[in-house]
Amino acid sequence: MSHVTSNGRKFAQAQARRVVSTDGVSLAVREYGDRAHQTIVLVHGWPDNSKVWNGIVDQLRDRYHLITYDVRGFGDSEKPTDIAAYELDQLAEDFGAVIDSSVPDRKVHVLAHDWGSIQMWHVVTLPRFSDRIASYSSISGPNLDYAGANMRKYLRNPRKWGAVLSQGLSSWYIYLMHVGKAAELLLGSKAGQKLFSTLVKHYEGPAAKHLEPFDLVNDGIPGIALYRANIFQHLGRPEPRMTSVPVQVLPPTNDLAVKYEGQTDIAEYVRSLYIRPIGGGHWAPATRPQVVARLVDEFIRALDGEKKPRNLARALASGPKRGKHDGKLVVITGAGSGIGRATALAFAKEGADVIAADINKQTAEETAELCGLHKVTAAAFSLDVTDETAMAEFAAQIKADYGVPDIVVNNAGVAVAGGILELEIKDWQRQLDINLWGVIHGSRLFGKQMAEQGEGGTIVNLSSMAAYTYTKAMPAYHTSKAAVFSLSQCIRGELATEGVNVIAICPGVVNTNITKTAQHIGRSAEEQARIQDETAKFYAKRNFSPERTAQDILKAVEKNTAVAPVTVEAKASYLLSRISPALNRFAGTIDPTR
Known part of the structure; x- marks a missing residue:
């Protein structure tokens, strides 16, 4: 049997029953599946009810065997009017009553969201439940006592004041719920309900279409008591307790209500902590049920002794780390030399496994061998980034053999010099095929993998300061890099809702072998050799190394910098392009090769 929801989805019907808690409040409980299987209890948040779990x-x-229930005050459960009836201790009693009535003789796994997560954090730190919970997966809900303790710690550290302010501003609605009956009046009005719906659609983006309509009168207004009974009581007088329950935190990358740090800076309290960011907004259980279900299933299977998937293994927050990128998988094109090789080695030094791809298989193998010296997994591939079929096969092979990459660096590039009257169509095609189409192929193929996996990722595209400066001697090169720059900004906006970051790196004068391999169309062999030699000497004298560029790339990845100019001249030119376009255009009349 199944039923159809208002948004057209079909879901299996449940076995419904009632459970009476310790204070006499009746709770609506639903069960699915075979009780002989392991049990997962799913606890919803505000202003939802247990239907939010239908997709999962x-x-x-x-x-x-799955158990969902409407938290007191929500859905078909009773709605006590006393604020004290919503305190975390009583919510823990509700959870105990639910599991004791169904599976009194064994441990259960728990998946919770929003206020469900807040109350379950309280439960997993209570000694009486230590032998009743096998694992806990939390989405978008902090432990209030941990948060209160961390807030005090952050306020003593000026570097953390930004995080405190950011979370404080994001929590504006909490303050509203403590101002008389303002929240009740707002949620009970048509204007308030429309405002809430508009905000959710804005925050969740296109995925909001998967959400069931909220019942703000039946669920939202009674649920305000959760905030009034617990928020300031625990934040103001925190009593953080350790937990030995294995915990998996699944923080949505675009959660504007609960910030990442508030959910994840808890390793000192949790003995076995895994942190696995997921793409999307606050209501991930409803908008990304396949992703959440897969991550919970992988977590439980790993606890049962099955081999951990790569992303779960590297998500372990406790224990020694090889570096900031420990266990991540990084794919780099043009990795046989220059910036590509330096970036591969920099990531390997920070503990990342590296796939080095280059048109020259030998140099790619040399890079992989050097990466392997850092005790990481490294592999080399011969790859022509201009070949659409080869790129598709490469991306598919990486996914099959190593998994979906965490970071992709589209670095392969060449330089073709010559004016518009000198360059032939084949010259333009070569320049754009490598510099632009190579980036398009890499971004499209691996971006799709990252989005489908649902655990975020980063795409780094090598543009150049040539993207926003001009020289009449290299229109094809400047065009290709400007296109990469613009492409990166476009897809950054598109993939942000998937939790995938896109970064444009804009190096200036960096001492690589591109100066020796650049083609100068319309010049004699002697002239071309002279220009290459003079350019190489200038770049060598400037002496900004690929290794320094690689460090800037890693910093940009860690900070998710949209545009990262590298070198002083790249930064100055970027500023000039914004404040004085005319002067920037004048610079384009100069031919540095003559």
Whole structure:
């Protein structure tokens, strides 16, 4: 049997029953699947009810026994009017009553969201539940006592004041809920309900179409009591307790209500902590049920002794780390020399596994061998980034053999010099095929993998300061890099909702062998050799190394910098292009090769 929701999705029907908690409040409970299987209890947040789990139930019911219930004050459960009835201790009693009525003799796994996560954090730190919970997966809900303790710590550190301010501003609605009956009046009005719906659609983006309509009168208004009974009581007088329950935190990358640090800076309290960011907004259980279900299933299977997937293994927050990028998979094109090789080595030094791809298989193998000296996995591939079929096969092979990359660096590039009257169509095609189409192929193929996996990622595209400066001697090169720059900004906006970051790196004068391999169309062999030699000497004298560029690339990845000019001249030119376009155009009349 199944039923159809308002947004057209079909879900299996549940076995419904009532459970009475310790204070006499009746809770609406639903069960799915075979009780002989391991049990997962799913606890919803505000202003939802247990229907928010429908998509995940549909994904997991064949393998697990699932229990959902409407938290008191929500859905079909009773709605006590006393604020004290919503304190975390009583919510813990509700959870205990639910599991004792269904599976009193074994441990259960828990998946919770928003206020469900807040109350379950309280539960997993209570000694009485230490032998009843096998694992806990939390989405978008902090432990209030951990948060209160961290807030005090952050306020003593000026570097953390920004994080405190950011979370404080994001929590504006919490303050509203403590101002008389303002929240009730707002949520009870048509204007307030429309405003809430508009905000959710804005924050969730296109994925909001998967959300069931919220019942702000039946669920939202009674649920305000959760905030009034607990928020300032625990933040103001925190009593953080350790937990030995294995915990998997799944922080959505675009959660504007609960910031990443507030969910994840908890390693000192959790003995076995895994942090696995997921793409999307606050309501991931409803908008990305396949992703959440897969991550929970992988976590439980790993606890049962199965081999951990790469992304779960590297998500372990405790224990020694080889570096900032420990266990990540990084794919780099043009990795046989210059910036590509330096970037590969920099990531390897920070613990990342590296796939080095280059048109020259020998130099790619040399890069992989050097990366391997850092005790990481490294492999080399011969790759022509202009070949659409070869790129598709390469991306598919990487996914099959190593998994979806965490970071992709589209670095392969060449330089073709010559004016518009000198360059032939084949020269333009070569320049654009490598510098632009190579980036398009890499961004499209690996971006799709990252989006489908749902765990975020980063795409780094090598543009250049040539993207926003001009020289009449190299229109094809400047055009290719300007296109990469613009492409990166466009797809950054597109993929942001998937949790995938896109970064444009804009090096200036960097001492690589591109000066020796650049083609100068319309020049004699002697002239071309002279220009290459003079340019190489100038770049060598400037002496900004690929290694320094690689360090800037790693910093940009860690900070998710949209545009990262590298070198002083690249930064100055970027500023000039914004404040004085006319002067920038004048510079384009100069031919540095003559």
